[in-house]
Amino acid sequence: DxxxxxxxxxxxxxxxxxxTLRCSPRxxxxxxxxxxxxLDQGLQFLIQYYNGEERAKGNILERFSAQQFPDLHSELNxxxxxxxxxxxxxxxxxxxxxxxxxxxxxxGTRLTVL
Amino acid sequence: GENVEQHPSTLSVQEGDSAVIxxxxxDSASNYFPWYKQELGKRPQLxxxxxxxxxxxxxxxxxxxxxxxAKHFSLHITETQPEDSAVYFCAxxxxxxxxxxxxxxxxxxxxxxxx
Numbered sequence: 001d002x003x004x005x006x007x008x009x010x011x012x013x014x015x016x017x018x019x020t021l022r023c024s025p026r027x028x029x030x031x032x033x034x035x036x037x038x039l040d041q042g043l044q045f046l047i048q049y050y051n052g053e054e055r056a057k058g059n060i061l062e063r064f065s066a067q068q069f070p071d072l073h074s075e076l077n078x079x080x081x082x083x084x085x086x087x088x089x090x091x092x093x094x095x096x097x098x099x100x101x102x103x104x105x106x107x108g109t110r111l112t113v114l
Numbered sequence: 115g116e117n118v119e120q121h122p123s124t125l126s127v128q129e130g131d132s133a134v135i136x137x138x139x140x141d142s143a144s145n146y147f148p149w150y151k152q153e154l155g156k157r158p159q160l161x162x163x164x165x166x167x168x169x170x171x172x173x174x175x176x177x178x179x180x181x182x183x184a185k186h187f188s189l190h191i192t193e194t195q196p197e198d199s200a201v202y203f204c205a206x207x208x209x210x211x212x213x214x215x216x217x218x219x220x221x222x223x224x225x226x227x228x229x
Contacts, residue, residue: 033216043222045217056214056216090157101163101215103217104160105150107157
């Protein structure tokens with residue numbers, strides 16, 4: 001158990017719908033990262049927040065957005081869902097400071113769009 | 115742009131043999147290089163990492179080497195066991211404080227260790 005929690009574990013929805021994925025980082029971690037992993041694919045970096053501020057953006061679609069709240073939990077919002085959005089969505093967190101590199105991954109949310 | 119290439123995409127070895135996975139990165143400012151292991155349907159887990167001021171690091175059967183000049187780093191697993199079967203990802207980061215440390219991942223290597 002990495003200490004990073006994600007809810008829900010599984011989500012099944014229809015095309016055109018909107019969903020929200022939630023991530024709680026480890027206690028003390030200020031950074032939250034979101035990744036998308038499609039079937040048999042690698043980890044695609046979506047977006048990173050650090051202490052409430054957006055730090056880096058990857059290949060995140062305009063239909064997707066995220067935010068980090070004052071209590072440091074983060075939400076990833078996916079709208080106008082398409083079949084191709086079906087994937088495992090991971091969040092990760094890391095500690096601040098000089099060695100703020102190691103990322104601890106949550107268990108993931110498996111999204112299925114029908 | 116930032117890119118990490120990883121080879122091979124699949125690797126099949128006999129139990130007890132060694133396995134080597136190689137990565138090349140494009141961002142010369144990268145200074146942190148972790149390796150993650152991911153079992154089917156599970157979260158990626160860090161198995162070893164190396165920083166740019168070190169050329170080699172070992173942890174039991176696992177070792178990582180870094181050649182900053184050539185922008186190459188490699189994962190070496192000796193005496194492989196069936197439980198080493200998984201997908202392995204390399205990654206690179208600039209590793210700056212203040213949250214400027216996003217990881218760029220390679221495409222992954224599916225390792226199969228046959229008894």
